Amino acid sequence: MKEIESILYTEEVIKEKCYELGKKISEDYSGELLVVGILKGAVPFMAELIKRIDLPIIIDFMDVSSYEGTTTSGEVRILKDLEFRVEGRDVLIVEDIIDTGLTLSYLTEVIKKRGAKSVEICSMLTKPKRRKVYVNAKYVGFEIDDKFVVGYGMDYNEKYRNLPYVGILSESVYK
């Protein structure tokens, strides 16, 4: 696709990473785990990851928003809340990407305040150079440079989520 400057991670590589992460997660917990996907970007990654978690799990979703195009407003809004109560549960938040960290630092606090027994993060990607606030992510797939990426759930103005790989979006699309 001409809007994609280069492919960073193919479907095969992402699936292999899900296998590794799922194995670690399965070893780290013993009881039931509440896996919380953050809509919409986390959906393809979460679908792959949960197949590799060998534990009794419950899945739920939250929808928050802060991005328009390639820029964050800095303000996180909850658009859809959880169905389940998190009190006393081990919670694993699943994300596609940690960029400034604002979304996940906000969500982690919200879930901790509601009385979860533990809250950990599993993110497919992280962009450490862009971090504005500290986020403690225990499970991370890949560390990437400061480039706007799309595919495997990630969008630019709602497009490209269905690409079966993670690629760098050409600057000509948004500059």
Ligand SMILES: O=P(O)(O)OC[C@H]1O[C@H](OP(=O)(O)OP(=O)(O)O)[C@H](O)[C@@H]1O
């Ligand atoms: O670390 P941050 O700078 O907060 O950025 C990361 C967040 O941005 C994206 O979500 P977005 O709000 O674009 O929603 P989407 O998942 O529906 O694309 C992504 O899925 C993360 O939730």
Ligand code: HPA
């Ligand atoms: O690089 C990105 N791509 C898509 N969505 C995002 N949200 C934060 N950073 C990104």
